[in-house]
Amino acid sequence: MDPTQPAIPASAPGASSETGLVRPSTPGVVIASGVILLALAVLALLWTALFFVYGALVTSISSVVQSNPNDFGSINFGPMAEAMRPVLYAVAFVFFCIAAAHLAAGIGVLGRRSWARITGLVLAVLGLGANLIGLISVLVSAGTTRQQLLRNGVALDPIPGIVFGAVIFVSFGAAYFFVLITLARRGRDFA
Structure with missing residues (x-):
């Protein structure tokens, strides 16, 4: 028994029949972290759908470009479109894996599982690094783009x-x- 946690009688809702103690309620910041991970999972699933649909439509987009040479020029995009299809599907698969990891971590964090805490930490470090790289690249390209x-x-x-x-x-x-x-x-809040 953890001496820092108060013992609550077994008659309380959510009581464990083995020890007679109740697990303390989940702090709001832990719930917020789980919800944020779930929201990021949904956004990653939207990116998955976007890249999958774009991969499916890349050939028809190429044929529209080819059928209107006055609007788009006479460049043949067909071979490039066929080469891009597997790349777009691979990117969609990567985003799907990211979404699945966020979904599992979000559900696990809401259930206060220790494996979900570690997974969430890894995803947060990777996501923070990716967003930092993206922000730096946007700011560096600001002057040259104009x-x-x-x-x-x-x-x-x-x-x-x-x-x-x-x-x-x-x-x-x-x-x-x-x-x-x-x-x-909040490591102490996880089992």
Whole structure:
């Protein structure tokens, strides 16, 4: 028996018949971490669907480009489209694996399983690193993108898109940082 946890009589709801003690209630930050992991799983599943559909449609997109040479030029995209299909399916599979890991970790964190805590920590570190790399690449490309567009005669201002991308990376990074800090500091709440 853990001396830091209060003993509650067995008559309370959720009591264990073996020890006569109740497991303490789950802290809100642990629940929030589990919900964030589940939300990230849903978003990864949406990316999976996007890449899978794009992989399925890449040949028909290529045929539309080929049938309108005045609009798109006379470049033959057919072989490139066929070569891109397995790459897009592979990316969809990677996102599916990421979604499955987030789903399992989210459910496990809500159930306060120690394996889910470790999985959540690993996913949070990887997600935080990926978002940091993405944010740095968006910010580094900010200056060169505008110069290239102006040099090519495009009057489109890329700053709103760059700001939007930076906000997305910061938001996801903050979610992963919250999960990382919560799971790292709340180890005693997991069985």
